[in-house]
Amino acid sequence: MHTIYGMIDSGNCYKPRLLMAKLGESFRHVEVSSRDGATRTAAYLAKNPNGMVPLLELADGRRLAESNAILLYLGEGTRFLPTDRYIRGLVYQWLFFEQYSHEPYIAVRKALLTFPERARDATPERLALTLERGNKALRVMDSYLAENAFFAGDACSVADIALFAYTHTAEKGGFDLSAYPAVSAWLRRVEADPGHVPIEWLP
Structure with missing residues (x-):
């Protein structure tokens, strides 16, 4: 059985849990939080020297880090x-978009506004920048989704799972999803895909 080390309230950690749920595959969840220092312990760093979650540990002991790499492995x-x-190729395109143009702004702005330990980093300048660039990412998504049901082909893929993870909670970061009707409709399509579970779900 696979083991996923991660945080229950992290979008990046939600991605592999959501994919496993949609696949109907069993796995073990081990809660490891970056907020209490658990990702910086010697024991965890021995598993992932980068000190990040999620981390996938295969049944044979091999490990794979980085949320989108894990999605590609599990989705194969x-x-x-x-x-x-x-x-x-479209899957790869949108996975790179998610990590470079989407997550650094939409996810980070949510963290700045909702995690007490990040409050000192929530300067007016950073909040303005993450709002501007997060809205730019949502506009790009909305434009594409106005003509496409999903991000890669006509069915839900790992690209949709990656982008869903932080988009569906974007309003907690101060983003107005009502301004993006195609994105809102796409969120509902992903939720309607069989096996969907909420971010708080654990096996």
Whole structure:
């Protein structure tokens, strides 16, 4: 059985849990939080020297870090990772977009506003920057989704799971999702995909 080390309230850690739930596969969850120092202990650093979560540990003891790399591994050979070369390229495109243009602003702004330990970092300048660039990412998504049901082909893929993780809670970061009707409709489509579970779900 796979083991996923992660935080229950982290979007990045939600991604592999959500995919495993949609696949109907069993796994073990081990709560490891960056907020209480658990990711910086010698024991955890021996597993992931980068001191980050999530971390996937396979049944044979091999480990894989980085949320989107974990999604690609778990999605291989399933309906969530297309075999068509171009459609798979779209998956990679949106996974890179999520980590470079989406998560650093939408996820970070939510953390700045909701995690007490991040309050000192919530300067007016940083809040303004994350709002501006987060809205830019949402506009890009809304434009694409106005003409496409999902981000890679006509069905839910790991690209949708990656972008769903922080988009569905974006309003907690001060983003107005009502301004993005195509994004809002897409969120409902992802939620309607079989096996969906909320971020708080554990096996």
